[in-house]
Amino acid sequence: MIETPYVIGMHRLTARTYVYLQPPGTWGFSNCGLVAADGEAVLVDTQFTLPLTQRLLAAVRAAAPGARVTTVVTTHANGDHCWGNQLLPDAVTIGSAATAQGVADEISPEALAHLIFATPGGTALGAYLRRFFGHFDFAGIDLSPPEQTFTGEAQIAAGGTMMRLLEVGPAHTSGDVIVHVPDEGVLYAGDILFVDDHPVMWTGPVSNWIAACERICETGARYVVPGHDGSRGWTPIPRHRDRAAPRHVPHPRPQQQRRSPTHRSSAPSTNAATRSSPRLRRRAGPTHTTIRPGRLKLDRIKTTSSPKAL
Numbered sequence: 001m002i003e004t005p006y007v008i009g010m011h012r013l014t015a016r017t018y019v020y021l022q023p024p025g026t027w028g029f030s031n032c033g034l035v036a037a038d039g040e041a042v043l044v045d046t047q048f049t050l051p052l053t054q055r056l057l058a059a060v061r062a063a064a065p066g067a068r069v070t071t072v073v074t075t076h077a078n079g080d081h082c083w084g085n086q087l088l089p090d091a092v093t094i095g096s097a098a099t100a101q102g103v104a105d106e107i108s109p110e111a112l113a114h115l116i117f118a119t120p121g122g123t124a125l126g127a128y129l130r131r132f133f134g135h136f137d138f139a140g141i142d143l144s145p146p147e148q149t150f151t152g153e154a155q156i157a158a159g160g161t162m163m164r165l166l167e168v169g170p171a172h173t174s175g176d177v178i179v180h181v182p183d184e185g186v187l188y189a190g191d192i193l194f195v196d197d198h199p200v201m202w203t204g205p206v207s208n209w210i211a212a213c214e215r216i217c218e219t220g221a222r223y224v225v226p227g228h229d230g231s232r233g234w235t236p237i238p239r240h241r242d243r244a245a246p247r248h249v250p251h252p253r254p255q256q257q258r259r260s261p262t263h264r265s266s267a268p269s270t271n272a273a274t275r276s277s278p279r280l281r282r283r284a285g286p287t288h289t290t291i292r293p294g295r296l297k298l299d300r301i302k303t304t305s306s307p308k309a310l
C-alpha cells in the first residue's frame with residue numbers, strides 16, 4: 001500500500017520502477033514511467049513541451065542518479081506523450097509502427113499553437129482552447145517519432161530488468177502500446193487507462209479497448225499506472241472497461257467528482273447484445289492494484305475473466 005499526495009514529481013512504486021505524476025491530469029498533463037536498474041534507465045513517454053520534459057528529466061536524474069536513459073518508449077502518438085523526445089538524443093526511441101506513422105499524422109506543435117491563438121477568444125472554441133492549452137509553450141519542438149518500431153510485442157531491458165511492450169491499438173490511438181514490467185509487478189498503461197472516467201477514444205474500436213483492458217488484467221500486474229490524472233477516484237480496470245462498453249452488471253456511481261476536460265468525450269452507445277451476453281459475466285479472478293494518485297494510494301481491486309470470455 002502506497003500513500004503519496006497527488007503532486008507533480010517522481011514517485012517510487014517498487015525497487016526499480018517509478019511514476020512521474022503531472023497534475024492536474026487534464027489536457028496535456030500526462031504521467032510518465034521510469035524503470036531504472038544497474039545504471040540504466042528506460043523512460044516511458046515524455047511530456048507535451050520542452051520545458052515540461054526538462055522538468056521530467058530533472059526528476060529522472062534525482063530519482064536515479066547517474067543512470068543512463070538508454071531507451072524511451074512512446075506509448076502512443078499524442079503530443080503530450082512524445083513531444084519531448086528530442087531532449088533525449090542519445091536514447092533509442094521505440095514504439096509501434098502505427099505510432100511512428102501517427103506522430104506524423106497528428107497536428108503539429110506549430111499548427112496547434114496557431115489554432116489556439118488564431119481562434120477568436122470571444123468564441124466558445126477560442127475560449128476553450130485558451131483555457132486548456134494557452135499556458136503551454138510549444139516553441140522549439142522537433143517531432144521525434146519512434147526510430148525503432150515493432151508490431152505485436154517487443155522486449156527491452158533496463159539493466160537486468162525486462163519489459164514487455166504490448167501493442168494493444170488501435171484503441172485510444174492507432175498504435176497504443178502498454179509496458180509491462182513482470183518482475184516488478186508494474187504496468188504502464190498509457191492512455192488506455194484514465195482514472196475513473198470515460199476515456200477519449202480518438203481511434204477505437206471499442207472492442208479493442210475492451211480487449212486491451214482485459215490484457216492488462218491478464219498480466220497480473222499489481223500496480224497499473226494510468227496515462228493521466230488519478231486525483232479524483234479509483235479506476236478499477238473492469239469499471240474502466242465497462243465505460244467503453246457498459247454491460248448488465250451495474251456499478252454504483254462514484255462520489256461526485258470534478259470531471260476532467262480531458263475526458264469529456266461522449267460515451268459510446270450501449271450495446272444491448274454486449275450487456276446481455278452471459279459470456280461477459282464477471283468472474284472471480286486475480287487481484288490487481290491500480291494507482292489512485294489522489295493520494296497515490298495503491299489498493300487491490302478485483303479483475304475479471306480472460307479476454308477469451310469476450
Ligand SMILES: [Zn+2]
Pocket residue numbers: 028030078080081191227228
Ligand atoms: Zn495523453
